[in-house]
Amino acid sequence: MSDVLVLGGGIVALLSALELTERGASVTIVEGDQPPASWAGGGILSPLYAWRHSSLLNQLTFDGVDRYRRLVGMLESDGYAPPGGLLNLNGMWVQGDEKERERALRWASEWGLNCEAQSSDGLSGRMMAKGLEGVFFPGLGNVRNPGLLKALRACLLARGVKNHKARISDIRRQGRNVIFLAEDGRQWRADKTVVGMGAGTGALLEKLGVQLPLFPAKGEMLLYQLSPGDVSSVLLTEAGYLIPRNDGAVLVGSTLRKGDASFYPTVSGRYRLERLAQTLMPELEKARPAYHWAGVRPGSDRDYPFIGAVPGADGVYVATGHYRNGLVAAPATAELLAQVLCGVAPSIDPSGYSLPSSSRSSSSFLRR
Ligand SMILES: Cc1cc2nc3c(=O)[nH]c(=O)nc-3n(C[C@H](O)[C@H](O)[C@H](O)COP(=O)(O)OP(=O)(O)OC[C@H]3O[C@@H](n4cnc5c(N)ncnc54)[C@H](O)[C@@H]3O)c2cc1C
Structure with a gap:
């Protein structure tokens, strides 16, 4: 070739x-x-609320975890990445009312993914918000994209x-x-x-x-350095999400500004994400984020x-x-x-x- x-x-x-x-x-x-x-991205291995998206997107994403397992397996076994650091497959929990949960369960069975209705009280993460209704995908997770x-x-x-x-x-x-x-x-x-x-x-x-x-679509994120297990799985709500890495780092995201192609993080972005972090991790109290950054997504209509x-x-x-x-x-x-x-x-x-x-x-x- x-x-x-x-x-x-x-x-x-x-x-x-x-x-x-x-x-x-x-x-x-x-x-x-x-x-x-x-x-800059979070590396969640699923579209946000995947069932709201087209089949053309789902066709490229539904087996993302399997594809990353193979890729990361190769990178680790060939010595390009230390073992165990890149993939966190401890599941993804998504908040939703009854209608949303039914839709998610139907979508999961259509695409062959495990999914069960579960309240956030059942999640093992010590810091994660309790008392919310949603669904849990035990086979999903995130990839540590910078690594x-x-x-x-x-x-x-x-x-x-x-x-x-x-x-x-x-x-x-x-x-x-x-x-x-x-x-x-x-x-x-x-x-x-x-x-x-x-x-x-x-x-x-x-x-x-x-x-x-x-169009460009700027997004900002925060990282809190917590302890492994404080946040056990990806937690997604309409307001934003938490992404746990294996070493205890937790990402909080994200903002979205369509048309903005600038790469610098903003004071207003940080304020919004800190408020979000306190909602999704009520025990966070006075912890300060270790990092704050921005990236520009390749947006499309x-x-x-x-x-x-x-x-x-x-x-x-x-x-x-x-x-x-x-x-x-x-x-x-x-x-x-x-x-x-x-x-x-x-x-x-x-x-x-x-x-x-x-x-x-x-x-x-x-x-x-
Ligand atoms: C805050 C945030 C959170 C996100 N979270 C997730 C998530 O959880 N899961 C998920 O799947 N996706 C997520 N995304 C989206 C995801 O990051 C992007 O869709 C994806 O990274 C796009 O990849 P890309 O290779 O097309 O573009 P990019 O990663 O942006 O790469 C573009 C490359 O092109 C280069 N380039 C640009 N212009 C030129 C030029 N003129 N000449 C030469 N090189 C050029 C750049 O330097 C760069 O290397 C997130 C994005 C952001 C910002």
């Missing part, structure tokens, strides 16, 4: 690179210096993937090919290119004459990502618009993208995720 250029260094780009190397491709990654949402990205990078490097730091700012056409130009003057071209630049993807696609309903060839730009493929679900959806996304790119039979029908040909604007790149 020929060379593939992968633009971006978040979970979608890194897992796409991994899938492509597994299919024999020689891969070069070019990534900018913007912190990936994949670092995962680090392990993935080490794995890709060992497999010969080249990595360049550069911000891609423009494109040029040469015959049927597209050349990608960096701000510092460097340029890259390959037989095939994957654009997986998260919230930065829309602007580059516009230069290719393609317009998708994408539809609840499932764009995956596939860019109409009118030979050899250019895209995977973006994962919004709030990019970590859980990334393994299935990367597999599908690699299958489409390599021309092998895809394991799921790719047509629903493809870029509509109507996304090509009248000032089309090809007509320039």
